[in-house]
Amino acid sequence: MRIAVCDDDETAVSFLRGLIESYPKQGLCVDGYSSGEELLGAGRIYDMIFLDIDMKGIDGIETARRIRAHDRKVKIVYVTSYKEYAGRAFSVHAFGYLLKPVKQEKVWKQVEDAMLWQEEAPEVKxxxxxxxxxxxxxxxxxxxxxxxxxxxxxxxxxxxxxxxxxxxxxxxxxxxxxxxxxxxxxxxxxxxxxxxxxxxxxxxxxxxxxxxxxxxxxxxxxxxxxxxxxxxx
Known part of the structure; x- marks a missing residue:
């Protein structure tokens, strides 16, 4: 399972990557990015993205919109300090929403849900x-x-x-x-x-x-x- 973490705070990227990589199950590959531009420019396909909303340059909402233009399946989890952004997050079909400071059990729960979603492979209606x-x-x-x-x-x-x-x-x-x-x-x-x-x-x-x-x-x-x-x- 390929996971990306994107936040303009490098400390936050490192911390969140550590939480994800400490998840008990094997098979996770985690990349870190310090801006929406860097994530978009990488041109990589991910199964899941932990994305900060309030970033310099291209913010998380616009970054997600550009990703959604070519990838409807990736699971986007917003990580932010601002609860009022939740409504905007819905517009790009967020998989989840976490408030900072994030806690290990909540991050692991998001990863677990995403893995279960992949395993179940819901049928197309x-x-x-x-x-x-x-x-x-x-x-x-x-x-x-x-x-x-x-x-x-x-x-x-x-x-x-x-x-x-x-x-x-x-x-x-x-x-x-x-x-x-x-x-x-x-x-x-x-x-x-x-x-x-x-x-x-x-x-x-x-x-x-x-x-x-x-x-x-x-x-x-x-x-x-x-x-x-x-x-x-």
Whole structure:
């Protein structure tokens, strides 16, 4: 298991590396970095990254966003002195969040959880849809949102847009169990891909903006908060 530690305080890097390397199980390879630029410039793939948020230059949030652009699987654990950063950490799908000064048992717990996650290899959830091109089976994580337009439902995924007939309300009911919610009468959004909310607009991870109706705003934000809290656990 390849692990990176990134903090602009070299003492903190050395201390955290020591805690990780003292983990009882074998098979851990730990690298240290003193800045987000150094970590990004290394061009290495890691299974897990312990990342400080408040760093000089590129901070931890922006570093994670750049990593997420090409690696959705790496488990990012934020290590910071500031509790108020927790909300921002959710936007890049953090695996965990530790407050300084970190304690050995909490670091070991993060490593243990990550190793168990790898061993269990959770199955990819897929859903079938009858589209204009026929029966299509899509990975839940690949779907950004559904949009109802001109009596058609359009499924926006990472790689394509699929068209189908039906009611958007039926899609909302079908996809609720997979972490989808309704921000507007014409949309069903995958909460996994929500990056931020600004006013009555939702910024998705792919850079698109989705409208958030005033009527749905409170309920949608509550569902997003519950979803993110569940992910953090």
């Amino acid at each position: 897929q859903v079938e849809f009858t589209t204009a091109e026929g029966l299509v089976r899509l990975s839940v994580d690949a779907i950004y949102y559904f949009e109802y337009q001109n009596r058609r439902i359009f499924i926006k995924t990472k790689d394509a847009i699929h068209e189908m007939r039906g009611k958007i309300s039926d899609i909302a009911g079908k996809m609720a169990q997979y972490g989808f919610s309704v921000p507007h009468k014409s949309f069903v959004v995958n909460l996994y891909h929500v990056k931020n909310i600004r006013g009555y607009e939702i910024l998705m991870m792919n850079g698109e903006w989705i409208p958030l109706s005033q009527k749905q705003a409170v309920q949608f934000k509550e569902k997003l908060s519950l979803y993110l809290a569940d992910k953090m656990r």
